[in-house]
Amino acid sequence: MELRESLGLHVDVKTSEDGKSFILEQQPATEFRYTELYIAKLSSTGDGIGVDKLDDGTTEIVVVPYSIPGDLVKAKIYKCLEHYSLADLEAVLSGGDARDDSLVRCKYFTKCAGCQLQMLPYEEQLRHKREVIVRAYKNFCEVSDGVIPAIGDTIGSPLEYGYRTKLTPHFDVPRNSHVPTVTPIGFTQKGRSFVIDIEECPIGTPAINEAYKKERIRVRDNIHSYKRGATLLLRESLEMDETTNETKKSVCVDSKDTVTEYVNRYRFKYPAGDFFQCNSSVLPRVTEYVNSQLKLRVFNNEYEPLPAPKYLVDAYCGSGLFSITCNESVEEVIGVEISPKSVACATSNAQDNNIANAEFVLGDAAVIFMKIRTPSNETSMILDPPRKGCDNNFLNQLLDYLPRRIVYVSCNVHTQARDLGYILNDRRGLKYHVNSIRGFDFFPQTHHVESVAVLTLQD
Ligand SMILES: C[S@@+](CC[C@H](N)C(=O)[O-])C[C@H]1O[C@@H](n2cnc3c(N)ncnc32)[C@H](O)[C@@H]1O
Structure with a gap:
């Protein structure tokens, strides 16, 4: 395009x-x-x-x-x-x-569909990801000139390789199980629909790659017990002795196992098969940034500094990542999430971290508008929807409520740009000012970019 x-x-x-x-x-x-x-x-x-x-x-x-x-x-x-x-x-x-081919660390690069950018120096990858955001807003957010600010530099991941705490390799079972072939276990070949055999993945953490070796042997040894192919799950978990700060990594291979992860000083537990961000090295940077944006003070028309909003609604809250890491910036947090297991995790994660000002509601994100008791001019909303973005039902209720600040975190900048266009073009949303838009690199070596947009309602 x-x-x-x-x-x-x-x-x-x-x-x-x-x-x-x-x-x-x-x-x-x-x-x-x-x-x-x-x-x-x-x-x-x-x-x-x-x-x-x-x-x-x-x-x-x-x-x-x-x-x-x-x-x-x-x-x-x-x-x-x-x-x-x-x-x-x-x-x-x-x-x-x-191009610098000496940077390529994976022998499957140019075959495996997972990574696209290993031949590019990391600074170039970040520059490209900023350009992706620029183009997404140009193509999918039709607003007047000057409404979208200059896109900020993309914030990099501290780990450029060895960062993925989750891998999901797959395999197909040969149709004729008597044929003595070695079943490929790995990832899909770029542009094709078949799996190629991949022994290790350099963007996965060392612990994940160690566990993957064992899983490959286990699957191969038991291949005749599989009637059809399957997707394996490998999810890193970090146990910390909180008196000595000593850490021990393990890898969960059962989706029902509980994973433990730390983001700054907060501890999160969630089932291995459920959603949680998979680059823990970048999470402190993102959560601190979101926190700073919630605290951002803006000026009214007389250039008087206005206080930052006191309350936070965390829509699409998952296991409570932003509700918990941002709780100290506000008086009260309310999270909403469609997955019952994630709501249960968010609730117990808040308790586990001694957080008393957060509650979590089960349901479609739009139900939150029936539950919010806080005044909209003192409330911030974090939106972190799945790739398809927010639906119109949610956006229309958001436009009726008009939170003072919106921090929209997205793994798909194209649907984020579309949704910002919807908000900014609606007569109810005309008073929103876009403070900033910038990317975060959750997945170095790949094309993916997370985008964070901040909007504040002007008086
Ligand atoms: C991209 S994840 C973000 C989760 C969390 N903010 C985090 O960073 O860990 C999106 C979350 O939205 C939830 N979700 C999907 N559709 C939803 C809906 N219609 N209403 C509420 N939550 C929804 C998913 O279950 C998932 O937990």
Whole structure:
């Protein structure tokens, strides 16, 4: 989409209902075709895109994973879609300025679909992720010029490798179990639907990789007992002796096991199969940032500093990550969450951390508007929805309530940009000022970026 736009071509792009993908009509596959082309852009999914000049004088947009702008590549085109073609990277004939192949740490890079950016220096990855946010707001948030502030620099992860505290490798079972093949256990091959055998994953923590070795042996030894394939779960848990501060890591492989994790001085417990952020090294930076934004003081029209809101509503609160880490900035916290298990965890996590000013409500996020007793001009709301973003029912009730401050944390900047557009274009939301938008890198080496937008209602 970015490339088409920069070429001045019009294209209708719609997001699917779950907000996870863009819907583009697929054409029948053509025969393989080899070509050489320069890569012009890096897409928001971390794939290089270039323009191929065909013999008949027409041009074709080609997506080449694992390539970066400035690369001259040999590519094998294997699928033609309505607006572009998909290719495999055959070779980098000459590298773009930012390419540094000595940085690649994974022998499966260019095959495994998990990482896209290992050949880019980390500063370049962060710069690219900022650009993804800039483009998302340009394409999905239609507001007047100047409403969206300059996007801030992306805050990096302290760990660039060895950070993932959760891995979910999978395997398929051979149809004919008598055939003596070794079952691949690993991750999906880029652009294909089959699993490739992967022995270790350098973005996983060392403890996770150790446990993964054992899980691979266990599965292989018992492969004939599986009727169908499965997804394995590996989730790191950290036990701390709170008198000596000594820590011990273990890895849970059963979704019902309880994981323990520390964010700053707060302890969180949750079932291994439930949602919790999977890069613990970056969580102190994110939670401190969200906390600082809740405390942000703004000026009224007479330039008098106004106090920060006193109350906090944490919508989509999960096991209470933000409710708990931000509780000291406010007098009262109320969290809402649709998963009963997560609400139970949030409640017991608050008790476990001796937090008395937080309560948690079970239900769709929109139910919170029936329960809020705090005055809206003294209340902040944290929104941290799943990838599909907030629905219109929630946003309309938010616009009726008009919290003083909104801190919108999102793992999908495209749906976040869409939702901010909805708020800012509604007559009820006209008084919101966007204080800041910036990314946090929860997943180095991959295309993912978490985006945090802060809005304050002006008098
Ligand atoms: C991205 S997670 C964020 C959780 C938490 N803020 C954290 O960082 O750990 C989104 C959460 O929203 C919950 N959720 C999904 N749909 C919801 C809805 N309609 N209403 C309330 N919560 C919902 C999910 O169960 C999940 O816990």
